[in-house]
Amino acid sequence: MSLAVAPILVPLLFGALSLALWRYRIAQRVLGLVGTLTLLAVSIRLLQVVHAEGMVVLHMGGWAAPLGITLAVDMLGAIMVVLTGITGLAIALFSMGDTPERHEHFGYYPLMHLLLAGVAGSFVTGDIFNLYVWFEVMLIASFALLTLGGERAQMEGAIKYVTLNLFSSAIFLSAVGILYGLLGTLNMADIAQKIDQVENTALINVVAVMFMVAFGIKASAFPLFFWLPASYHTPLVGVSALFAGLLTKVGVYALFRMFTIVFDHDVAYTHEILIWVAGLTMLSGVLGAAAQYEFRRILSFHIVSQIGYMILGLALYTPLAIIGGVFYIMHHIIVKTTLFLVSGVTYRIAGTHELKDLGGFFRSRPMLSVLFLIPAFSLAGMPPLSGFFAKFIVIRAGVEAEAWGVTAVALLVGLLTLYSMTKIWAEVFWKAAPETESGEPAGQGSTVGLGWMYTAIGGLAACTLFIGLNGEPIYALAETAAEQLLNPDRYIQTVLEARP
Amino acid sequence: METLMAYIVGAMFAAAVYMMLRRSIVKLVIGLMLLSNAANLLIFTVAGMRQGAPPLVPEGAEVPASAVADPLPQALILTAIVIAFGVLAFSVVLIHRAYEVVGTDDLDRMKDTDT
Numbered sequence: 001m002s003l004a005v006a007p008i009l010v011p012l013l014f015g016a017l018s019l020a021l022w023r024y025r026i027a028q029r030v031l032g033l034v035g036t037l038t039l040l041a042v043s044i045r046l047l048q049v050v051h052a053e054g055m056v057v058l059h060m061g062g063w064a065a066p067l068g069i070t071l072a073v074d075m076l077g078a079i080m081v082v083l084t085g086i087t088g089l090a091i092a093l094f095s096m097g098d099t100p101e102r103h104e105h106f107g108y109y110p111l112m113h114l115l116l117a118g119v120a121g122s123f124v125t126g127d128i129f130n131l132y133v134w135f136e137v138m139l140i141a142s143f144a145l146l147t148l149g150g151e152r153a154q155m156e157g158a159i160k161y162v163t164l165n166l167f168s169s170a171i172f173l174s175a176v177g178i179l180y181g182l183l184g185t186l187n188m189a190d191i192a193q194k195i196d197q198v199e200n201t202a203l204i205n206v207v208a209v210m211f212m213v214a215f216g217i218k219a220s221a222f223p224l225f226f227w228l229p230a231s232y233h234t235p236l237v238g239v240s241a242l243f244a245g246l247l248t249k250v251g252v253y254a255l256f257r258m259f260t261i262v263f264d265h266d267v268a269y270t271h272e273i274l275i276w277v278a279g280l281t282m283l284s285g286v287l288g289a290a291a292q293y294e295f296r297r298i299l300s301f302h303i304v305s306q307i308g309y310m311i312l313g314l315a316l317y318t319p320l321a322i323i324g325g326v327f328y329i330m331h332h333i334i335v336k337t338t339l340f341l342v343s344g345v346t347y348r349i350a351g352t353h354e355l356k357d358l359g360g361f362f363r364s365r366p367m368l369s370v371l372f373l374i375p376a377f378s379l380a381g382m383p384p385l386s387g388f389f390a391k392f393i394v395i396r397a398g399v400e401a402e403a404w405g406v407t408a409v410a411l412l413v414g415l416l417t418l419y420s421m422t423k424i425w426a427e428v429f430w431k432a433a434p435e436t437e438s439g440e441p442a443g444q445g446s447t448v449g450l451g452w453m454y455t456a457i458g459g460l461a462a463c464t465l466f467i468g469l470n471g472e473p474i475y476a477l478a479e480t481a482a483e484q485l486l487n488p489d490r491y492i493q494t495v496l497e498a499r500p
Numbered sequence: 501m502e503t504l505m506a507y508i509v510g511a512m513f514a515a516a517v518y519m520m521l522r523r524s525i526v527k528l529v530i531g532l533m534l535l536s537n538a539a540n541l542l543i544f545t546v547a548g549m550r551q552g553a554p555p556l557v558p559e560g561a562e563v564p565a566s567a568v569a570d571p572l573p574q575a576l577i578l579t580a581i582v583i584a585f586g587v588l589a590f591s592v593v594l595i596h597r598a599y600e601v602v603g604t605d606d607l608d609r610m611k612d613t614d615t
Contacts, residue, residue, distance in 0.1 A: 129576055136583045143590055147597070155598035156610040159525065162591055166532050167520070169587075173539040173580055180573065181546030230613045 003049055004058040004071040006042040007081045007120035011035060011088075015113030025101065028109040032092040035113055039120070040085030043078070050078040051480070055491070057126070057498035065126075065496050066187035072126030072495045075481035076326060080123040080253055083333045086463065087245040088116045093456035094341050095238045097449025098348065103148050103236060111148070115141035115242065122250050126495055128176050129186045131254065135172070135218070139165055142247060145239045146231060157231030164227040168217035175210035182207070189495035192262045192488050201266055208263040208270050212277075215258070219251030221311060222281040225304045229288060232303070233296035233353065237344030240296060244303055245337035249329055252310050256325065259314060260485040261492075267317055274315035279406040282308030286416040295343040295353040295428065298420055299336070302379065305413055306332050312410060313394050316401045322482035324393035327475065331378070331386040331467060338375040338460040342368065345453050346428055348446070355424065360433030367454070369429045374461045376425065378468065380418035386467035389475070505545040512538035523607050525595040532591060536584035540577045547573035 014035030021027040050056055050073055058071040073081070091112065099108055118138030125131050147158045180186060182203065183194045198204055213224070220228040228248070232240050255274075263270055285305025292298045310332070313325020343353065345368055350358050362369045378385035381392075391414055398407035467474050484491060512534055519531030547570055555568040599605050 129579075133579065133583070136587065140587060140590065143587075143594070147594065150597060150601065152601050153613050155594070155601045157613045158594055159528075159598055159607070159610060160613075162594060163520065163528060163532065166587060166591070167535065170535045170539045173536075174542050177539070177543030177573070177576070178546050180543070180576070181548065184570075186572075234613060 002056065002058040002071075003042065003046050004056045004073050004124055005060075007039060007046065007084070007124055008117055010039045010042055011113040011117035011120065014038070015110045015117065018110040018113060019107075022107070022110075025104050028104060029096055032095060032109045032112065033089075036085065036088035036092040036116070039116060040082070040089050043081040043085040043120075046073060047078040047082050047477075050075055051477070054484075055494045057495050059498065065498070066185045066190035069130050070126040070187055070189075070495060071124050072189065072491070073124045074484045074491060075477065076253070076256060076485060077123045079326065079330060079477060079481060080249070081120050083249075083330060084116060084119050084123065084246060086460075087242065087333060087337050088112075090337060090341070090456040090460050091238050091242045091245075093459070094241070094344065094453050097452030098238055098344055099236065106148055107144070108148060108236075111141050111145050112242070115145065115246075119246050119250055123253060126188050127186050128179065128188055128191065132169070132172055132176060135250070136169065138247070138250065139169065142243060145242075146235050148235065148239070151234070153234040157234040160227045161231040164217055164224075168214045168224075171210055171217075172214035175207050175214060178207050178210070187495070188257070188262060189492040192264075193492050193496070195262060196265060204263070205266055205269055208259075208266075209273070211258050211263070212255070212270070212273065215251045215254045216277065217251070218248065219255060219307055219311070220248050220281075220304050221251075221277050221307060222284050222304075225281070225285070225307075228304060229297055229300040232300040233294060237296075237340060237347060241337045241340035241344070244299065244340050245333045248303055248307060249310075249333055252307060252329060255311065256314055256322075256485065260317075260322070261488040264488060271315050271317050274311055275403065275406055278308045278312035278315050279409045280308075281305065281311060282413040283409055286413045286420070289420045290416060290423075293355045293427075295346065295355060295358070295424065296340065297353075298355075298424060299339050299343065302417065302420065303336060305417065306336070306379070308413070309391065309394050309410065312406060313397065315406075316397050316403060318397055318401055319482055319486055320393065320400060321397035322485055323475070323478045324390065324397050326478040326481045327393055328390040330474065330478070331390040331464065334460050334463045334467070335375045335378045335387060338457055338464065339372070339379065341453065341457045341460070342372045342375070345450065345457070348450070348453070355427040357434055358428045359431045360429075362429040364433075368457075371454070371457050371461050372429065373425070375464055376421040378464045380421050381414045382418075384468045386464045386471075389468065389471050393475075501549055502545060505541065505549070509538055509542045509545060512541065525598065525605050525607060528607065529588070529591050529595055533584075533588055536580070536588070540580050540584075543573050543577055543580070 014031050018028045018031045056073045060069045118134050121134035143162055147154050185191055217224040282305050285301050289298045289301035310325050310328045313321045347353055378387040381387045395407055395410050516531045516534035516538055519527045550569040553568045555571045557564050
């Protein structure tokens with residue numbers, strides 16, 4: 001068995017096992033931990049192999065490219081799979097302490113595995129239609145996870161989430177169809193090769209923009225992001241954290257993949273659009289966050305604004321900018337998941353997400369405060385944390401490309417992010433706990449399982465510290481990924497010439 | 501034939517978007533159904549239509565005798581139909597639950613999570 005298919009098979013297998021053990025909660029929890037740990041292990045191994053060999057290519061069923069479905073893992077794909085493993089493990093740890101029994105009875109763990117399989121599948125596939133299928137696997141699992149619990153807000157959020165994501169899938173599918181009609185192939189490497197021979201650039205641009213819209217909705221880019229802040233704050237905290245960490249980044253990954261390897265024919269046109277999208281996404285996300293006073297809604301809007309930085313890395317389209325984009329994705333997945341998990345702990349203790357009803361956590365939980373400060377400052381881009389380097393690389397690339405306007409926006413948004421984070425800090429941690437009618441501090445929730453939750457948060461916070469303090473090897477990984485993305489010829493050659 | 505199909509696909513997309521912009525959640529789901537079918541029909545049309553040439557290899561030969569219809573778009577559509585069926589089944593259950601929980605089928609009254 002090739003290593004390329006392992007990140008898909010492992011979660012599918014553990015998902016099937018959890019389904020078989022539907023009635024046994026303890027077994028499902030253990031499978032959740034073991035499954036995500038195995039996923040992390042195989043993904044790290046995959047990264048090692050990709051690092052050593054450049055790429056791992058697998059032709060499913062022995063059909064050589066471009067006839068069969070090809071799995072092609074390059075450095076970017078391998079990095080993303082490792083991040084999937086890290087996030088999955090953190091969520092499994094957190095769920096040990098936080099998932100109510102009712103949700104576990106309705107298939108929380110099998111759905112989580114299925115979601116991870118869909119995400120990992122999107123990262124390893126080298127076939128455009130297969131990418132659509134993995135998107136749908138991921139979507140259907142996320143639909144079910146989002147509505148698990150069936151509260152009013154979840155239903156309202158889910159209608160928006162489901163509608164816009166299905167709309168994006170339909171555009172994606174149509175674009176795949178048109179591309180097939182033009183080129184007669186679905187293999188990404190083959191598409192990339194044949195697309196240069198098409199003389200009708202205008203038609204290719206239309207298809208490119210269709211892909212941009214489809215992935216833009218998934219990635220929550222301006223002006224297509226409104227489904228995200230309407231739904232991400234409604235489900236269980238573990239589910240929000242998983243979505244926040246991974247789902248939008250699948251859209252960003254798909255943009256990186258398509259707009260480097262495949263659509264590099266008319267950069268002046270496509271990437272010019274992306275620069276505008278990036279700037280407006282950053283700005284509208286952070287301004288949206290400034291107006292919010294609910295913990296998870298603030299964080300949701302910040303996902304949007306951070307997506308802008310990643311797209312900016314892609315849009316500038318210089319080697320340094322792509323490195324910055326990839327570095328940003330790595331940093332963001334870890335930090336954003338941590339912040340959502342912190343909101344889960346404060347919710348558990350105080351029973352609310354509203355900033356005005358929270359307070360006093362610095363006094364009562366100094367440890368948690370530190371665990372919040374690390375990712376929060378990292379998100380805002382304080383040295384020496386991971387976010388500083390991520391922002392620094394992207395902004396430096398902006399300066400070098402002399403894209404002054406969008407670079408200024410990026411700097412301003414960094415400042416506003418700091419404002420949002422200090423707002424949360426002041427309201428949740430610094431100010432005194434609000435008085436309740438009985439005079440007692442509000443809602444002292446159960447502390448059962450807090451240890452698991454702290455373990456998950458602590459592990460992720462350690463990751464962001466590690467990336468910050470030990471940036472060079474991580475930068476080297478991002479550099480390799482960027483180099484591969486900017487040299488599509490090597491990708492094409494490796495995929496098409498690999499032996500089945 | 502292609503021209504006619506192009507108009508049909510365009511009309512279906514237009515009808516789908518129109519239905520999705522209505523306020524009723526039932527019409528929203530009807531819009532989603534039309535949308536997925538329009539996308540399938542689009543694949544079918546753009547991949548090239550050919551009548552009376554099934555993709556069969558005669559016995560004893562290695563390749564088909566003459567140009568045949570491309571079977572791949574139909575495989576893609578089949579996959580897409582199955583996926584759309586599953587997702588739409590979910591959406592129908594979702595709007596039913598949403599109607600029960602929220603107590604209205606009017607999208608304009610489902611604004612609690614927007615502000």
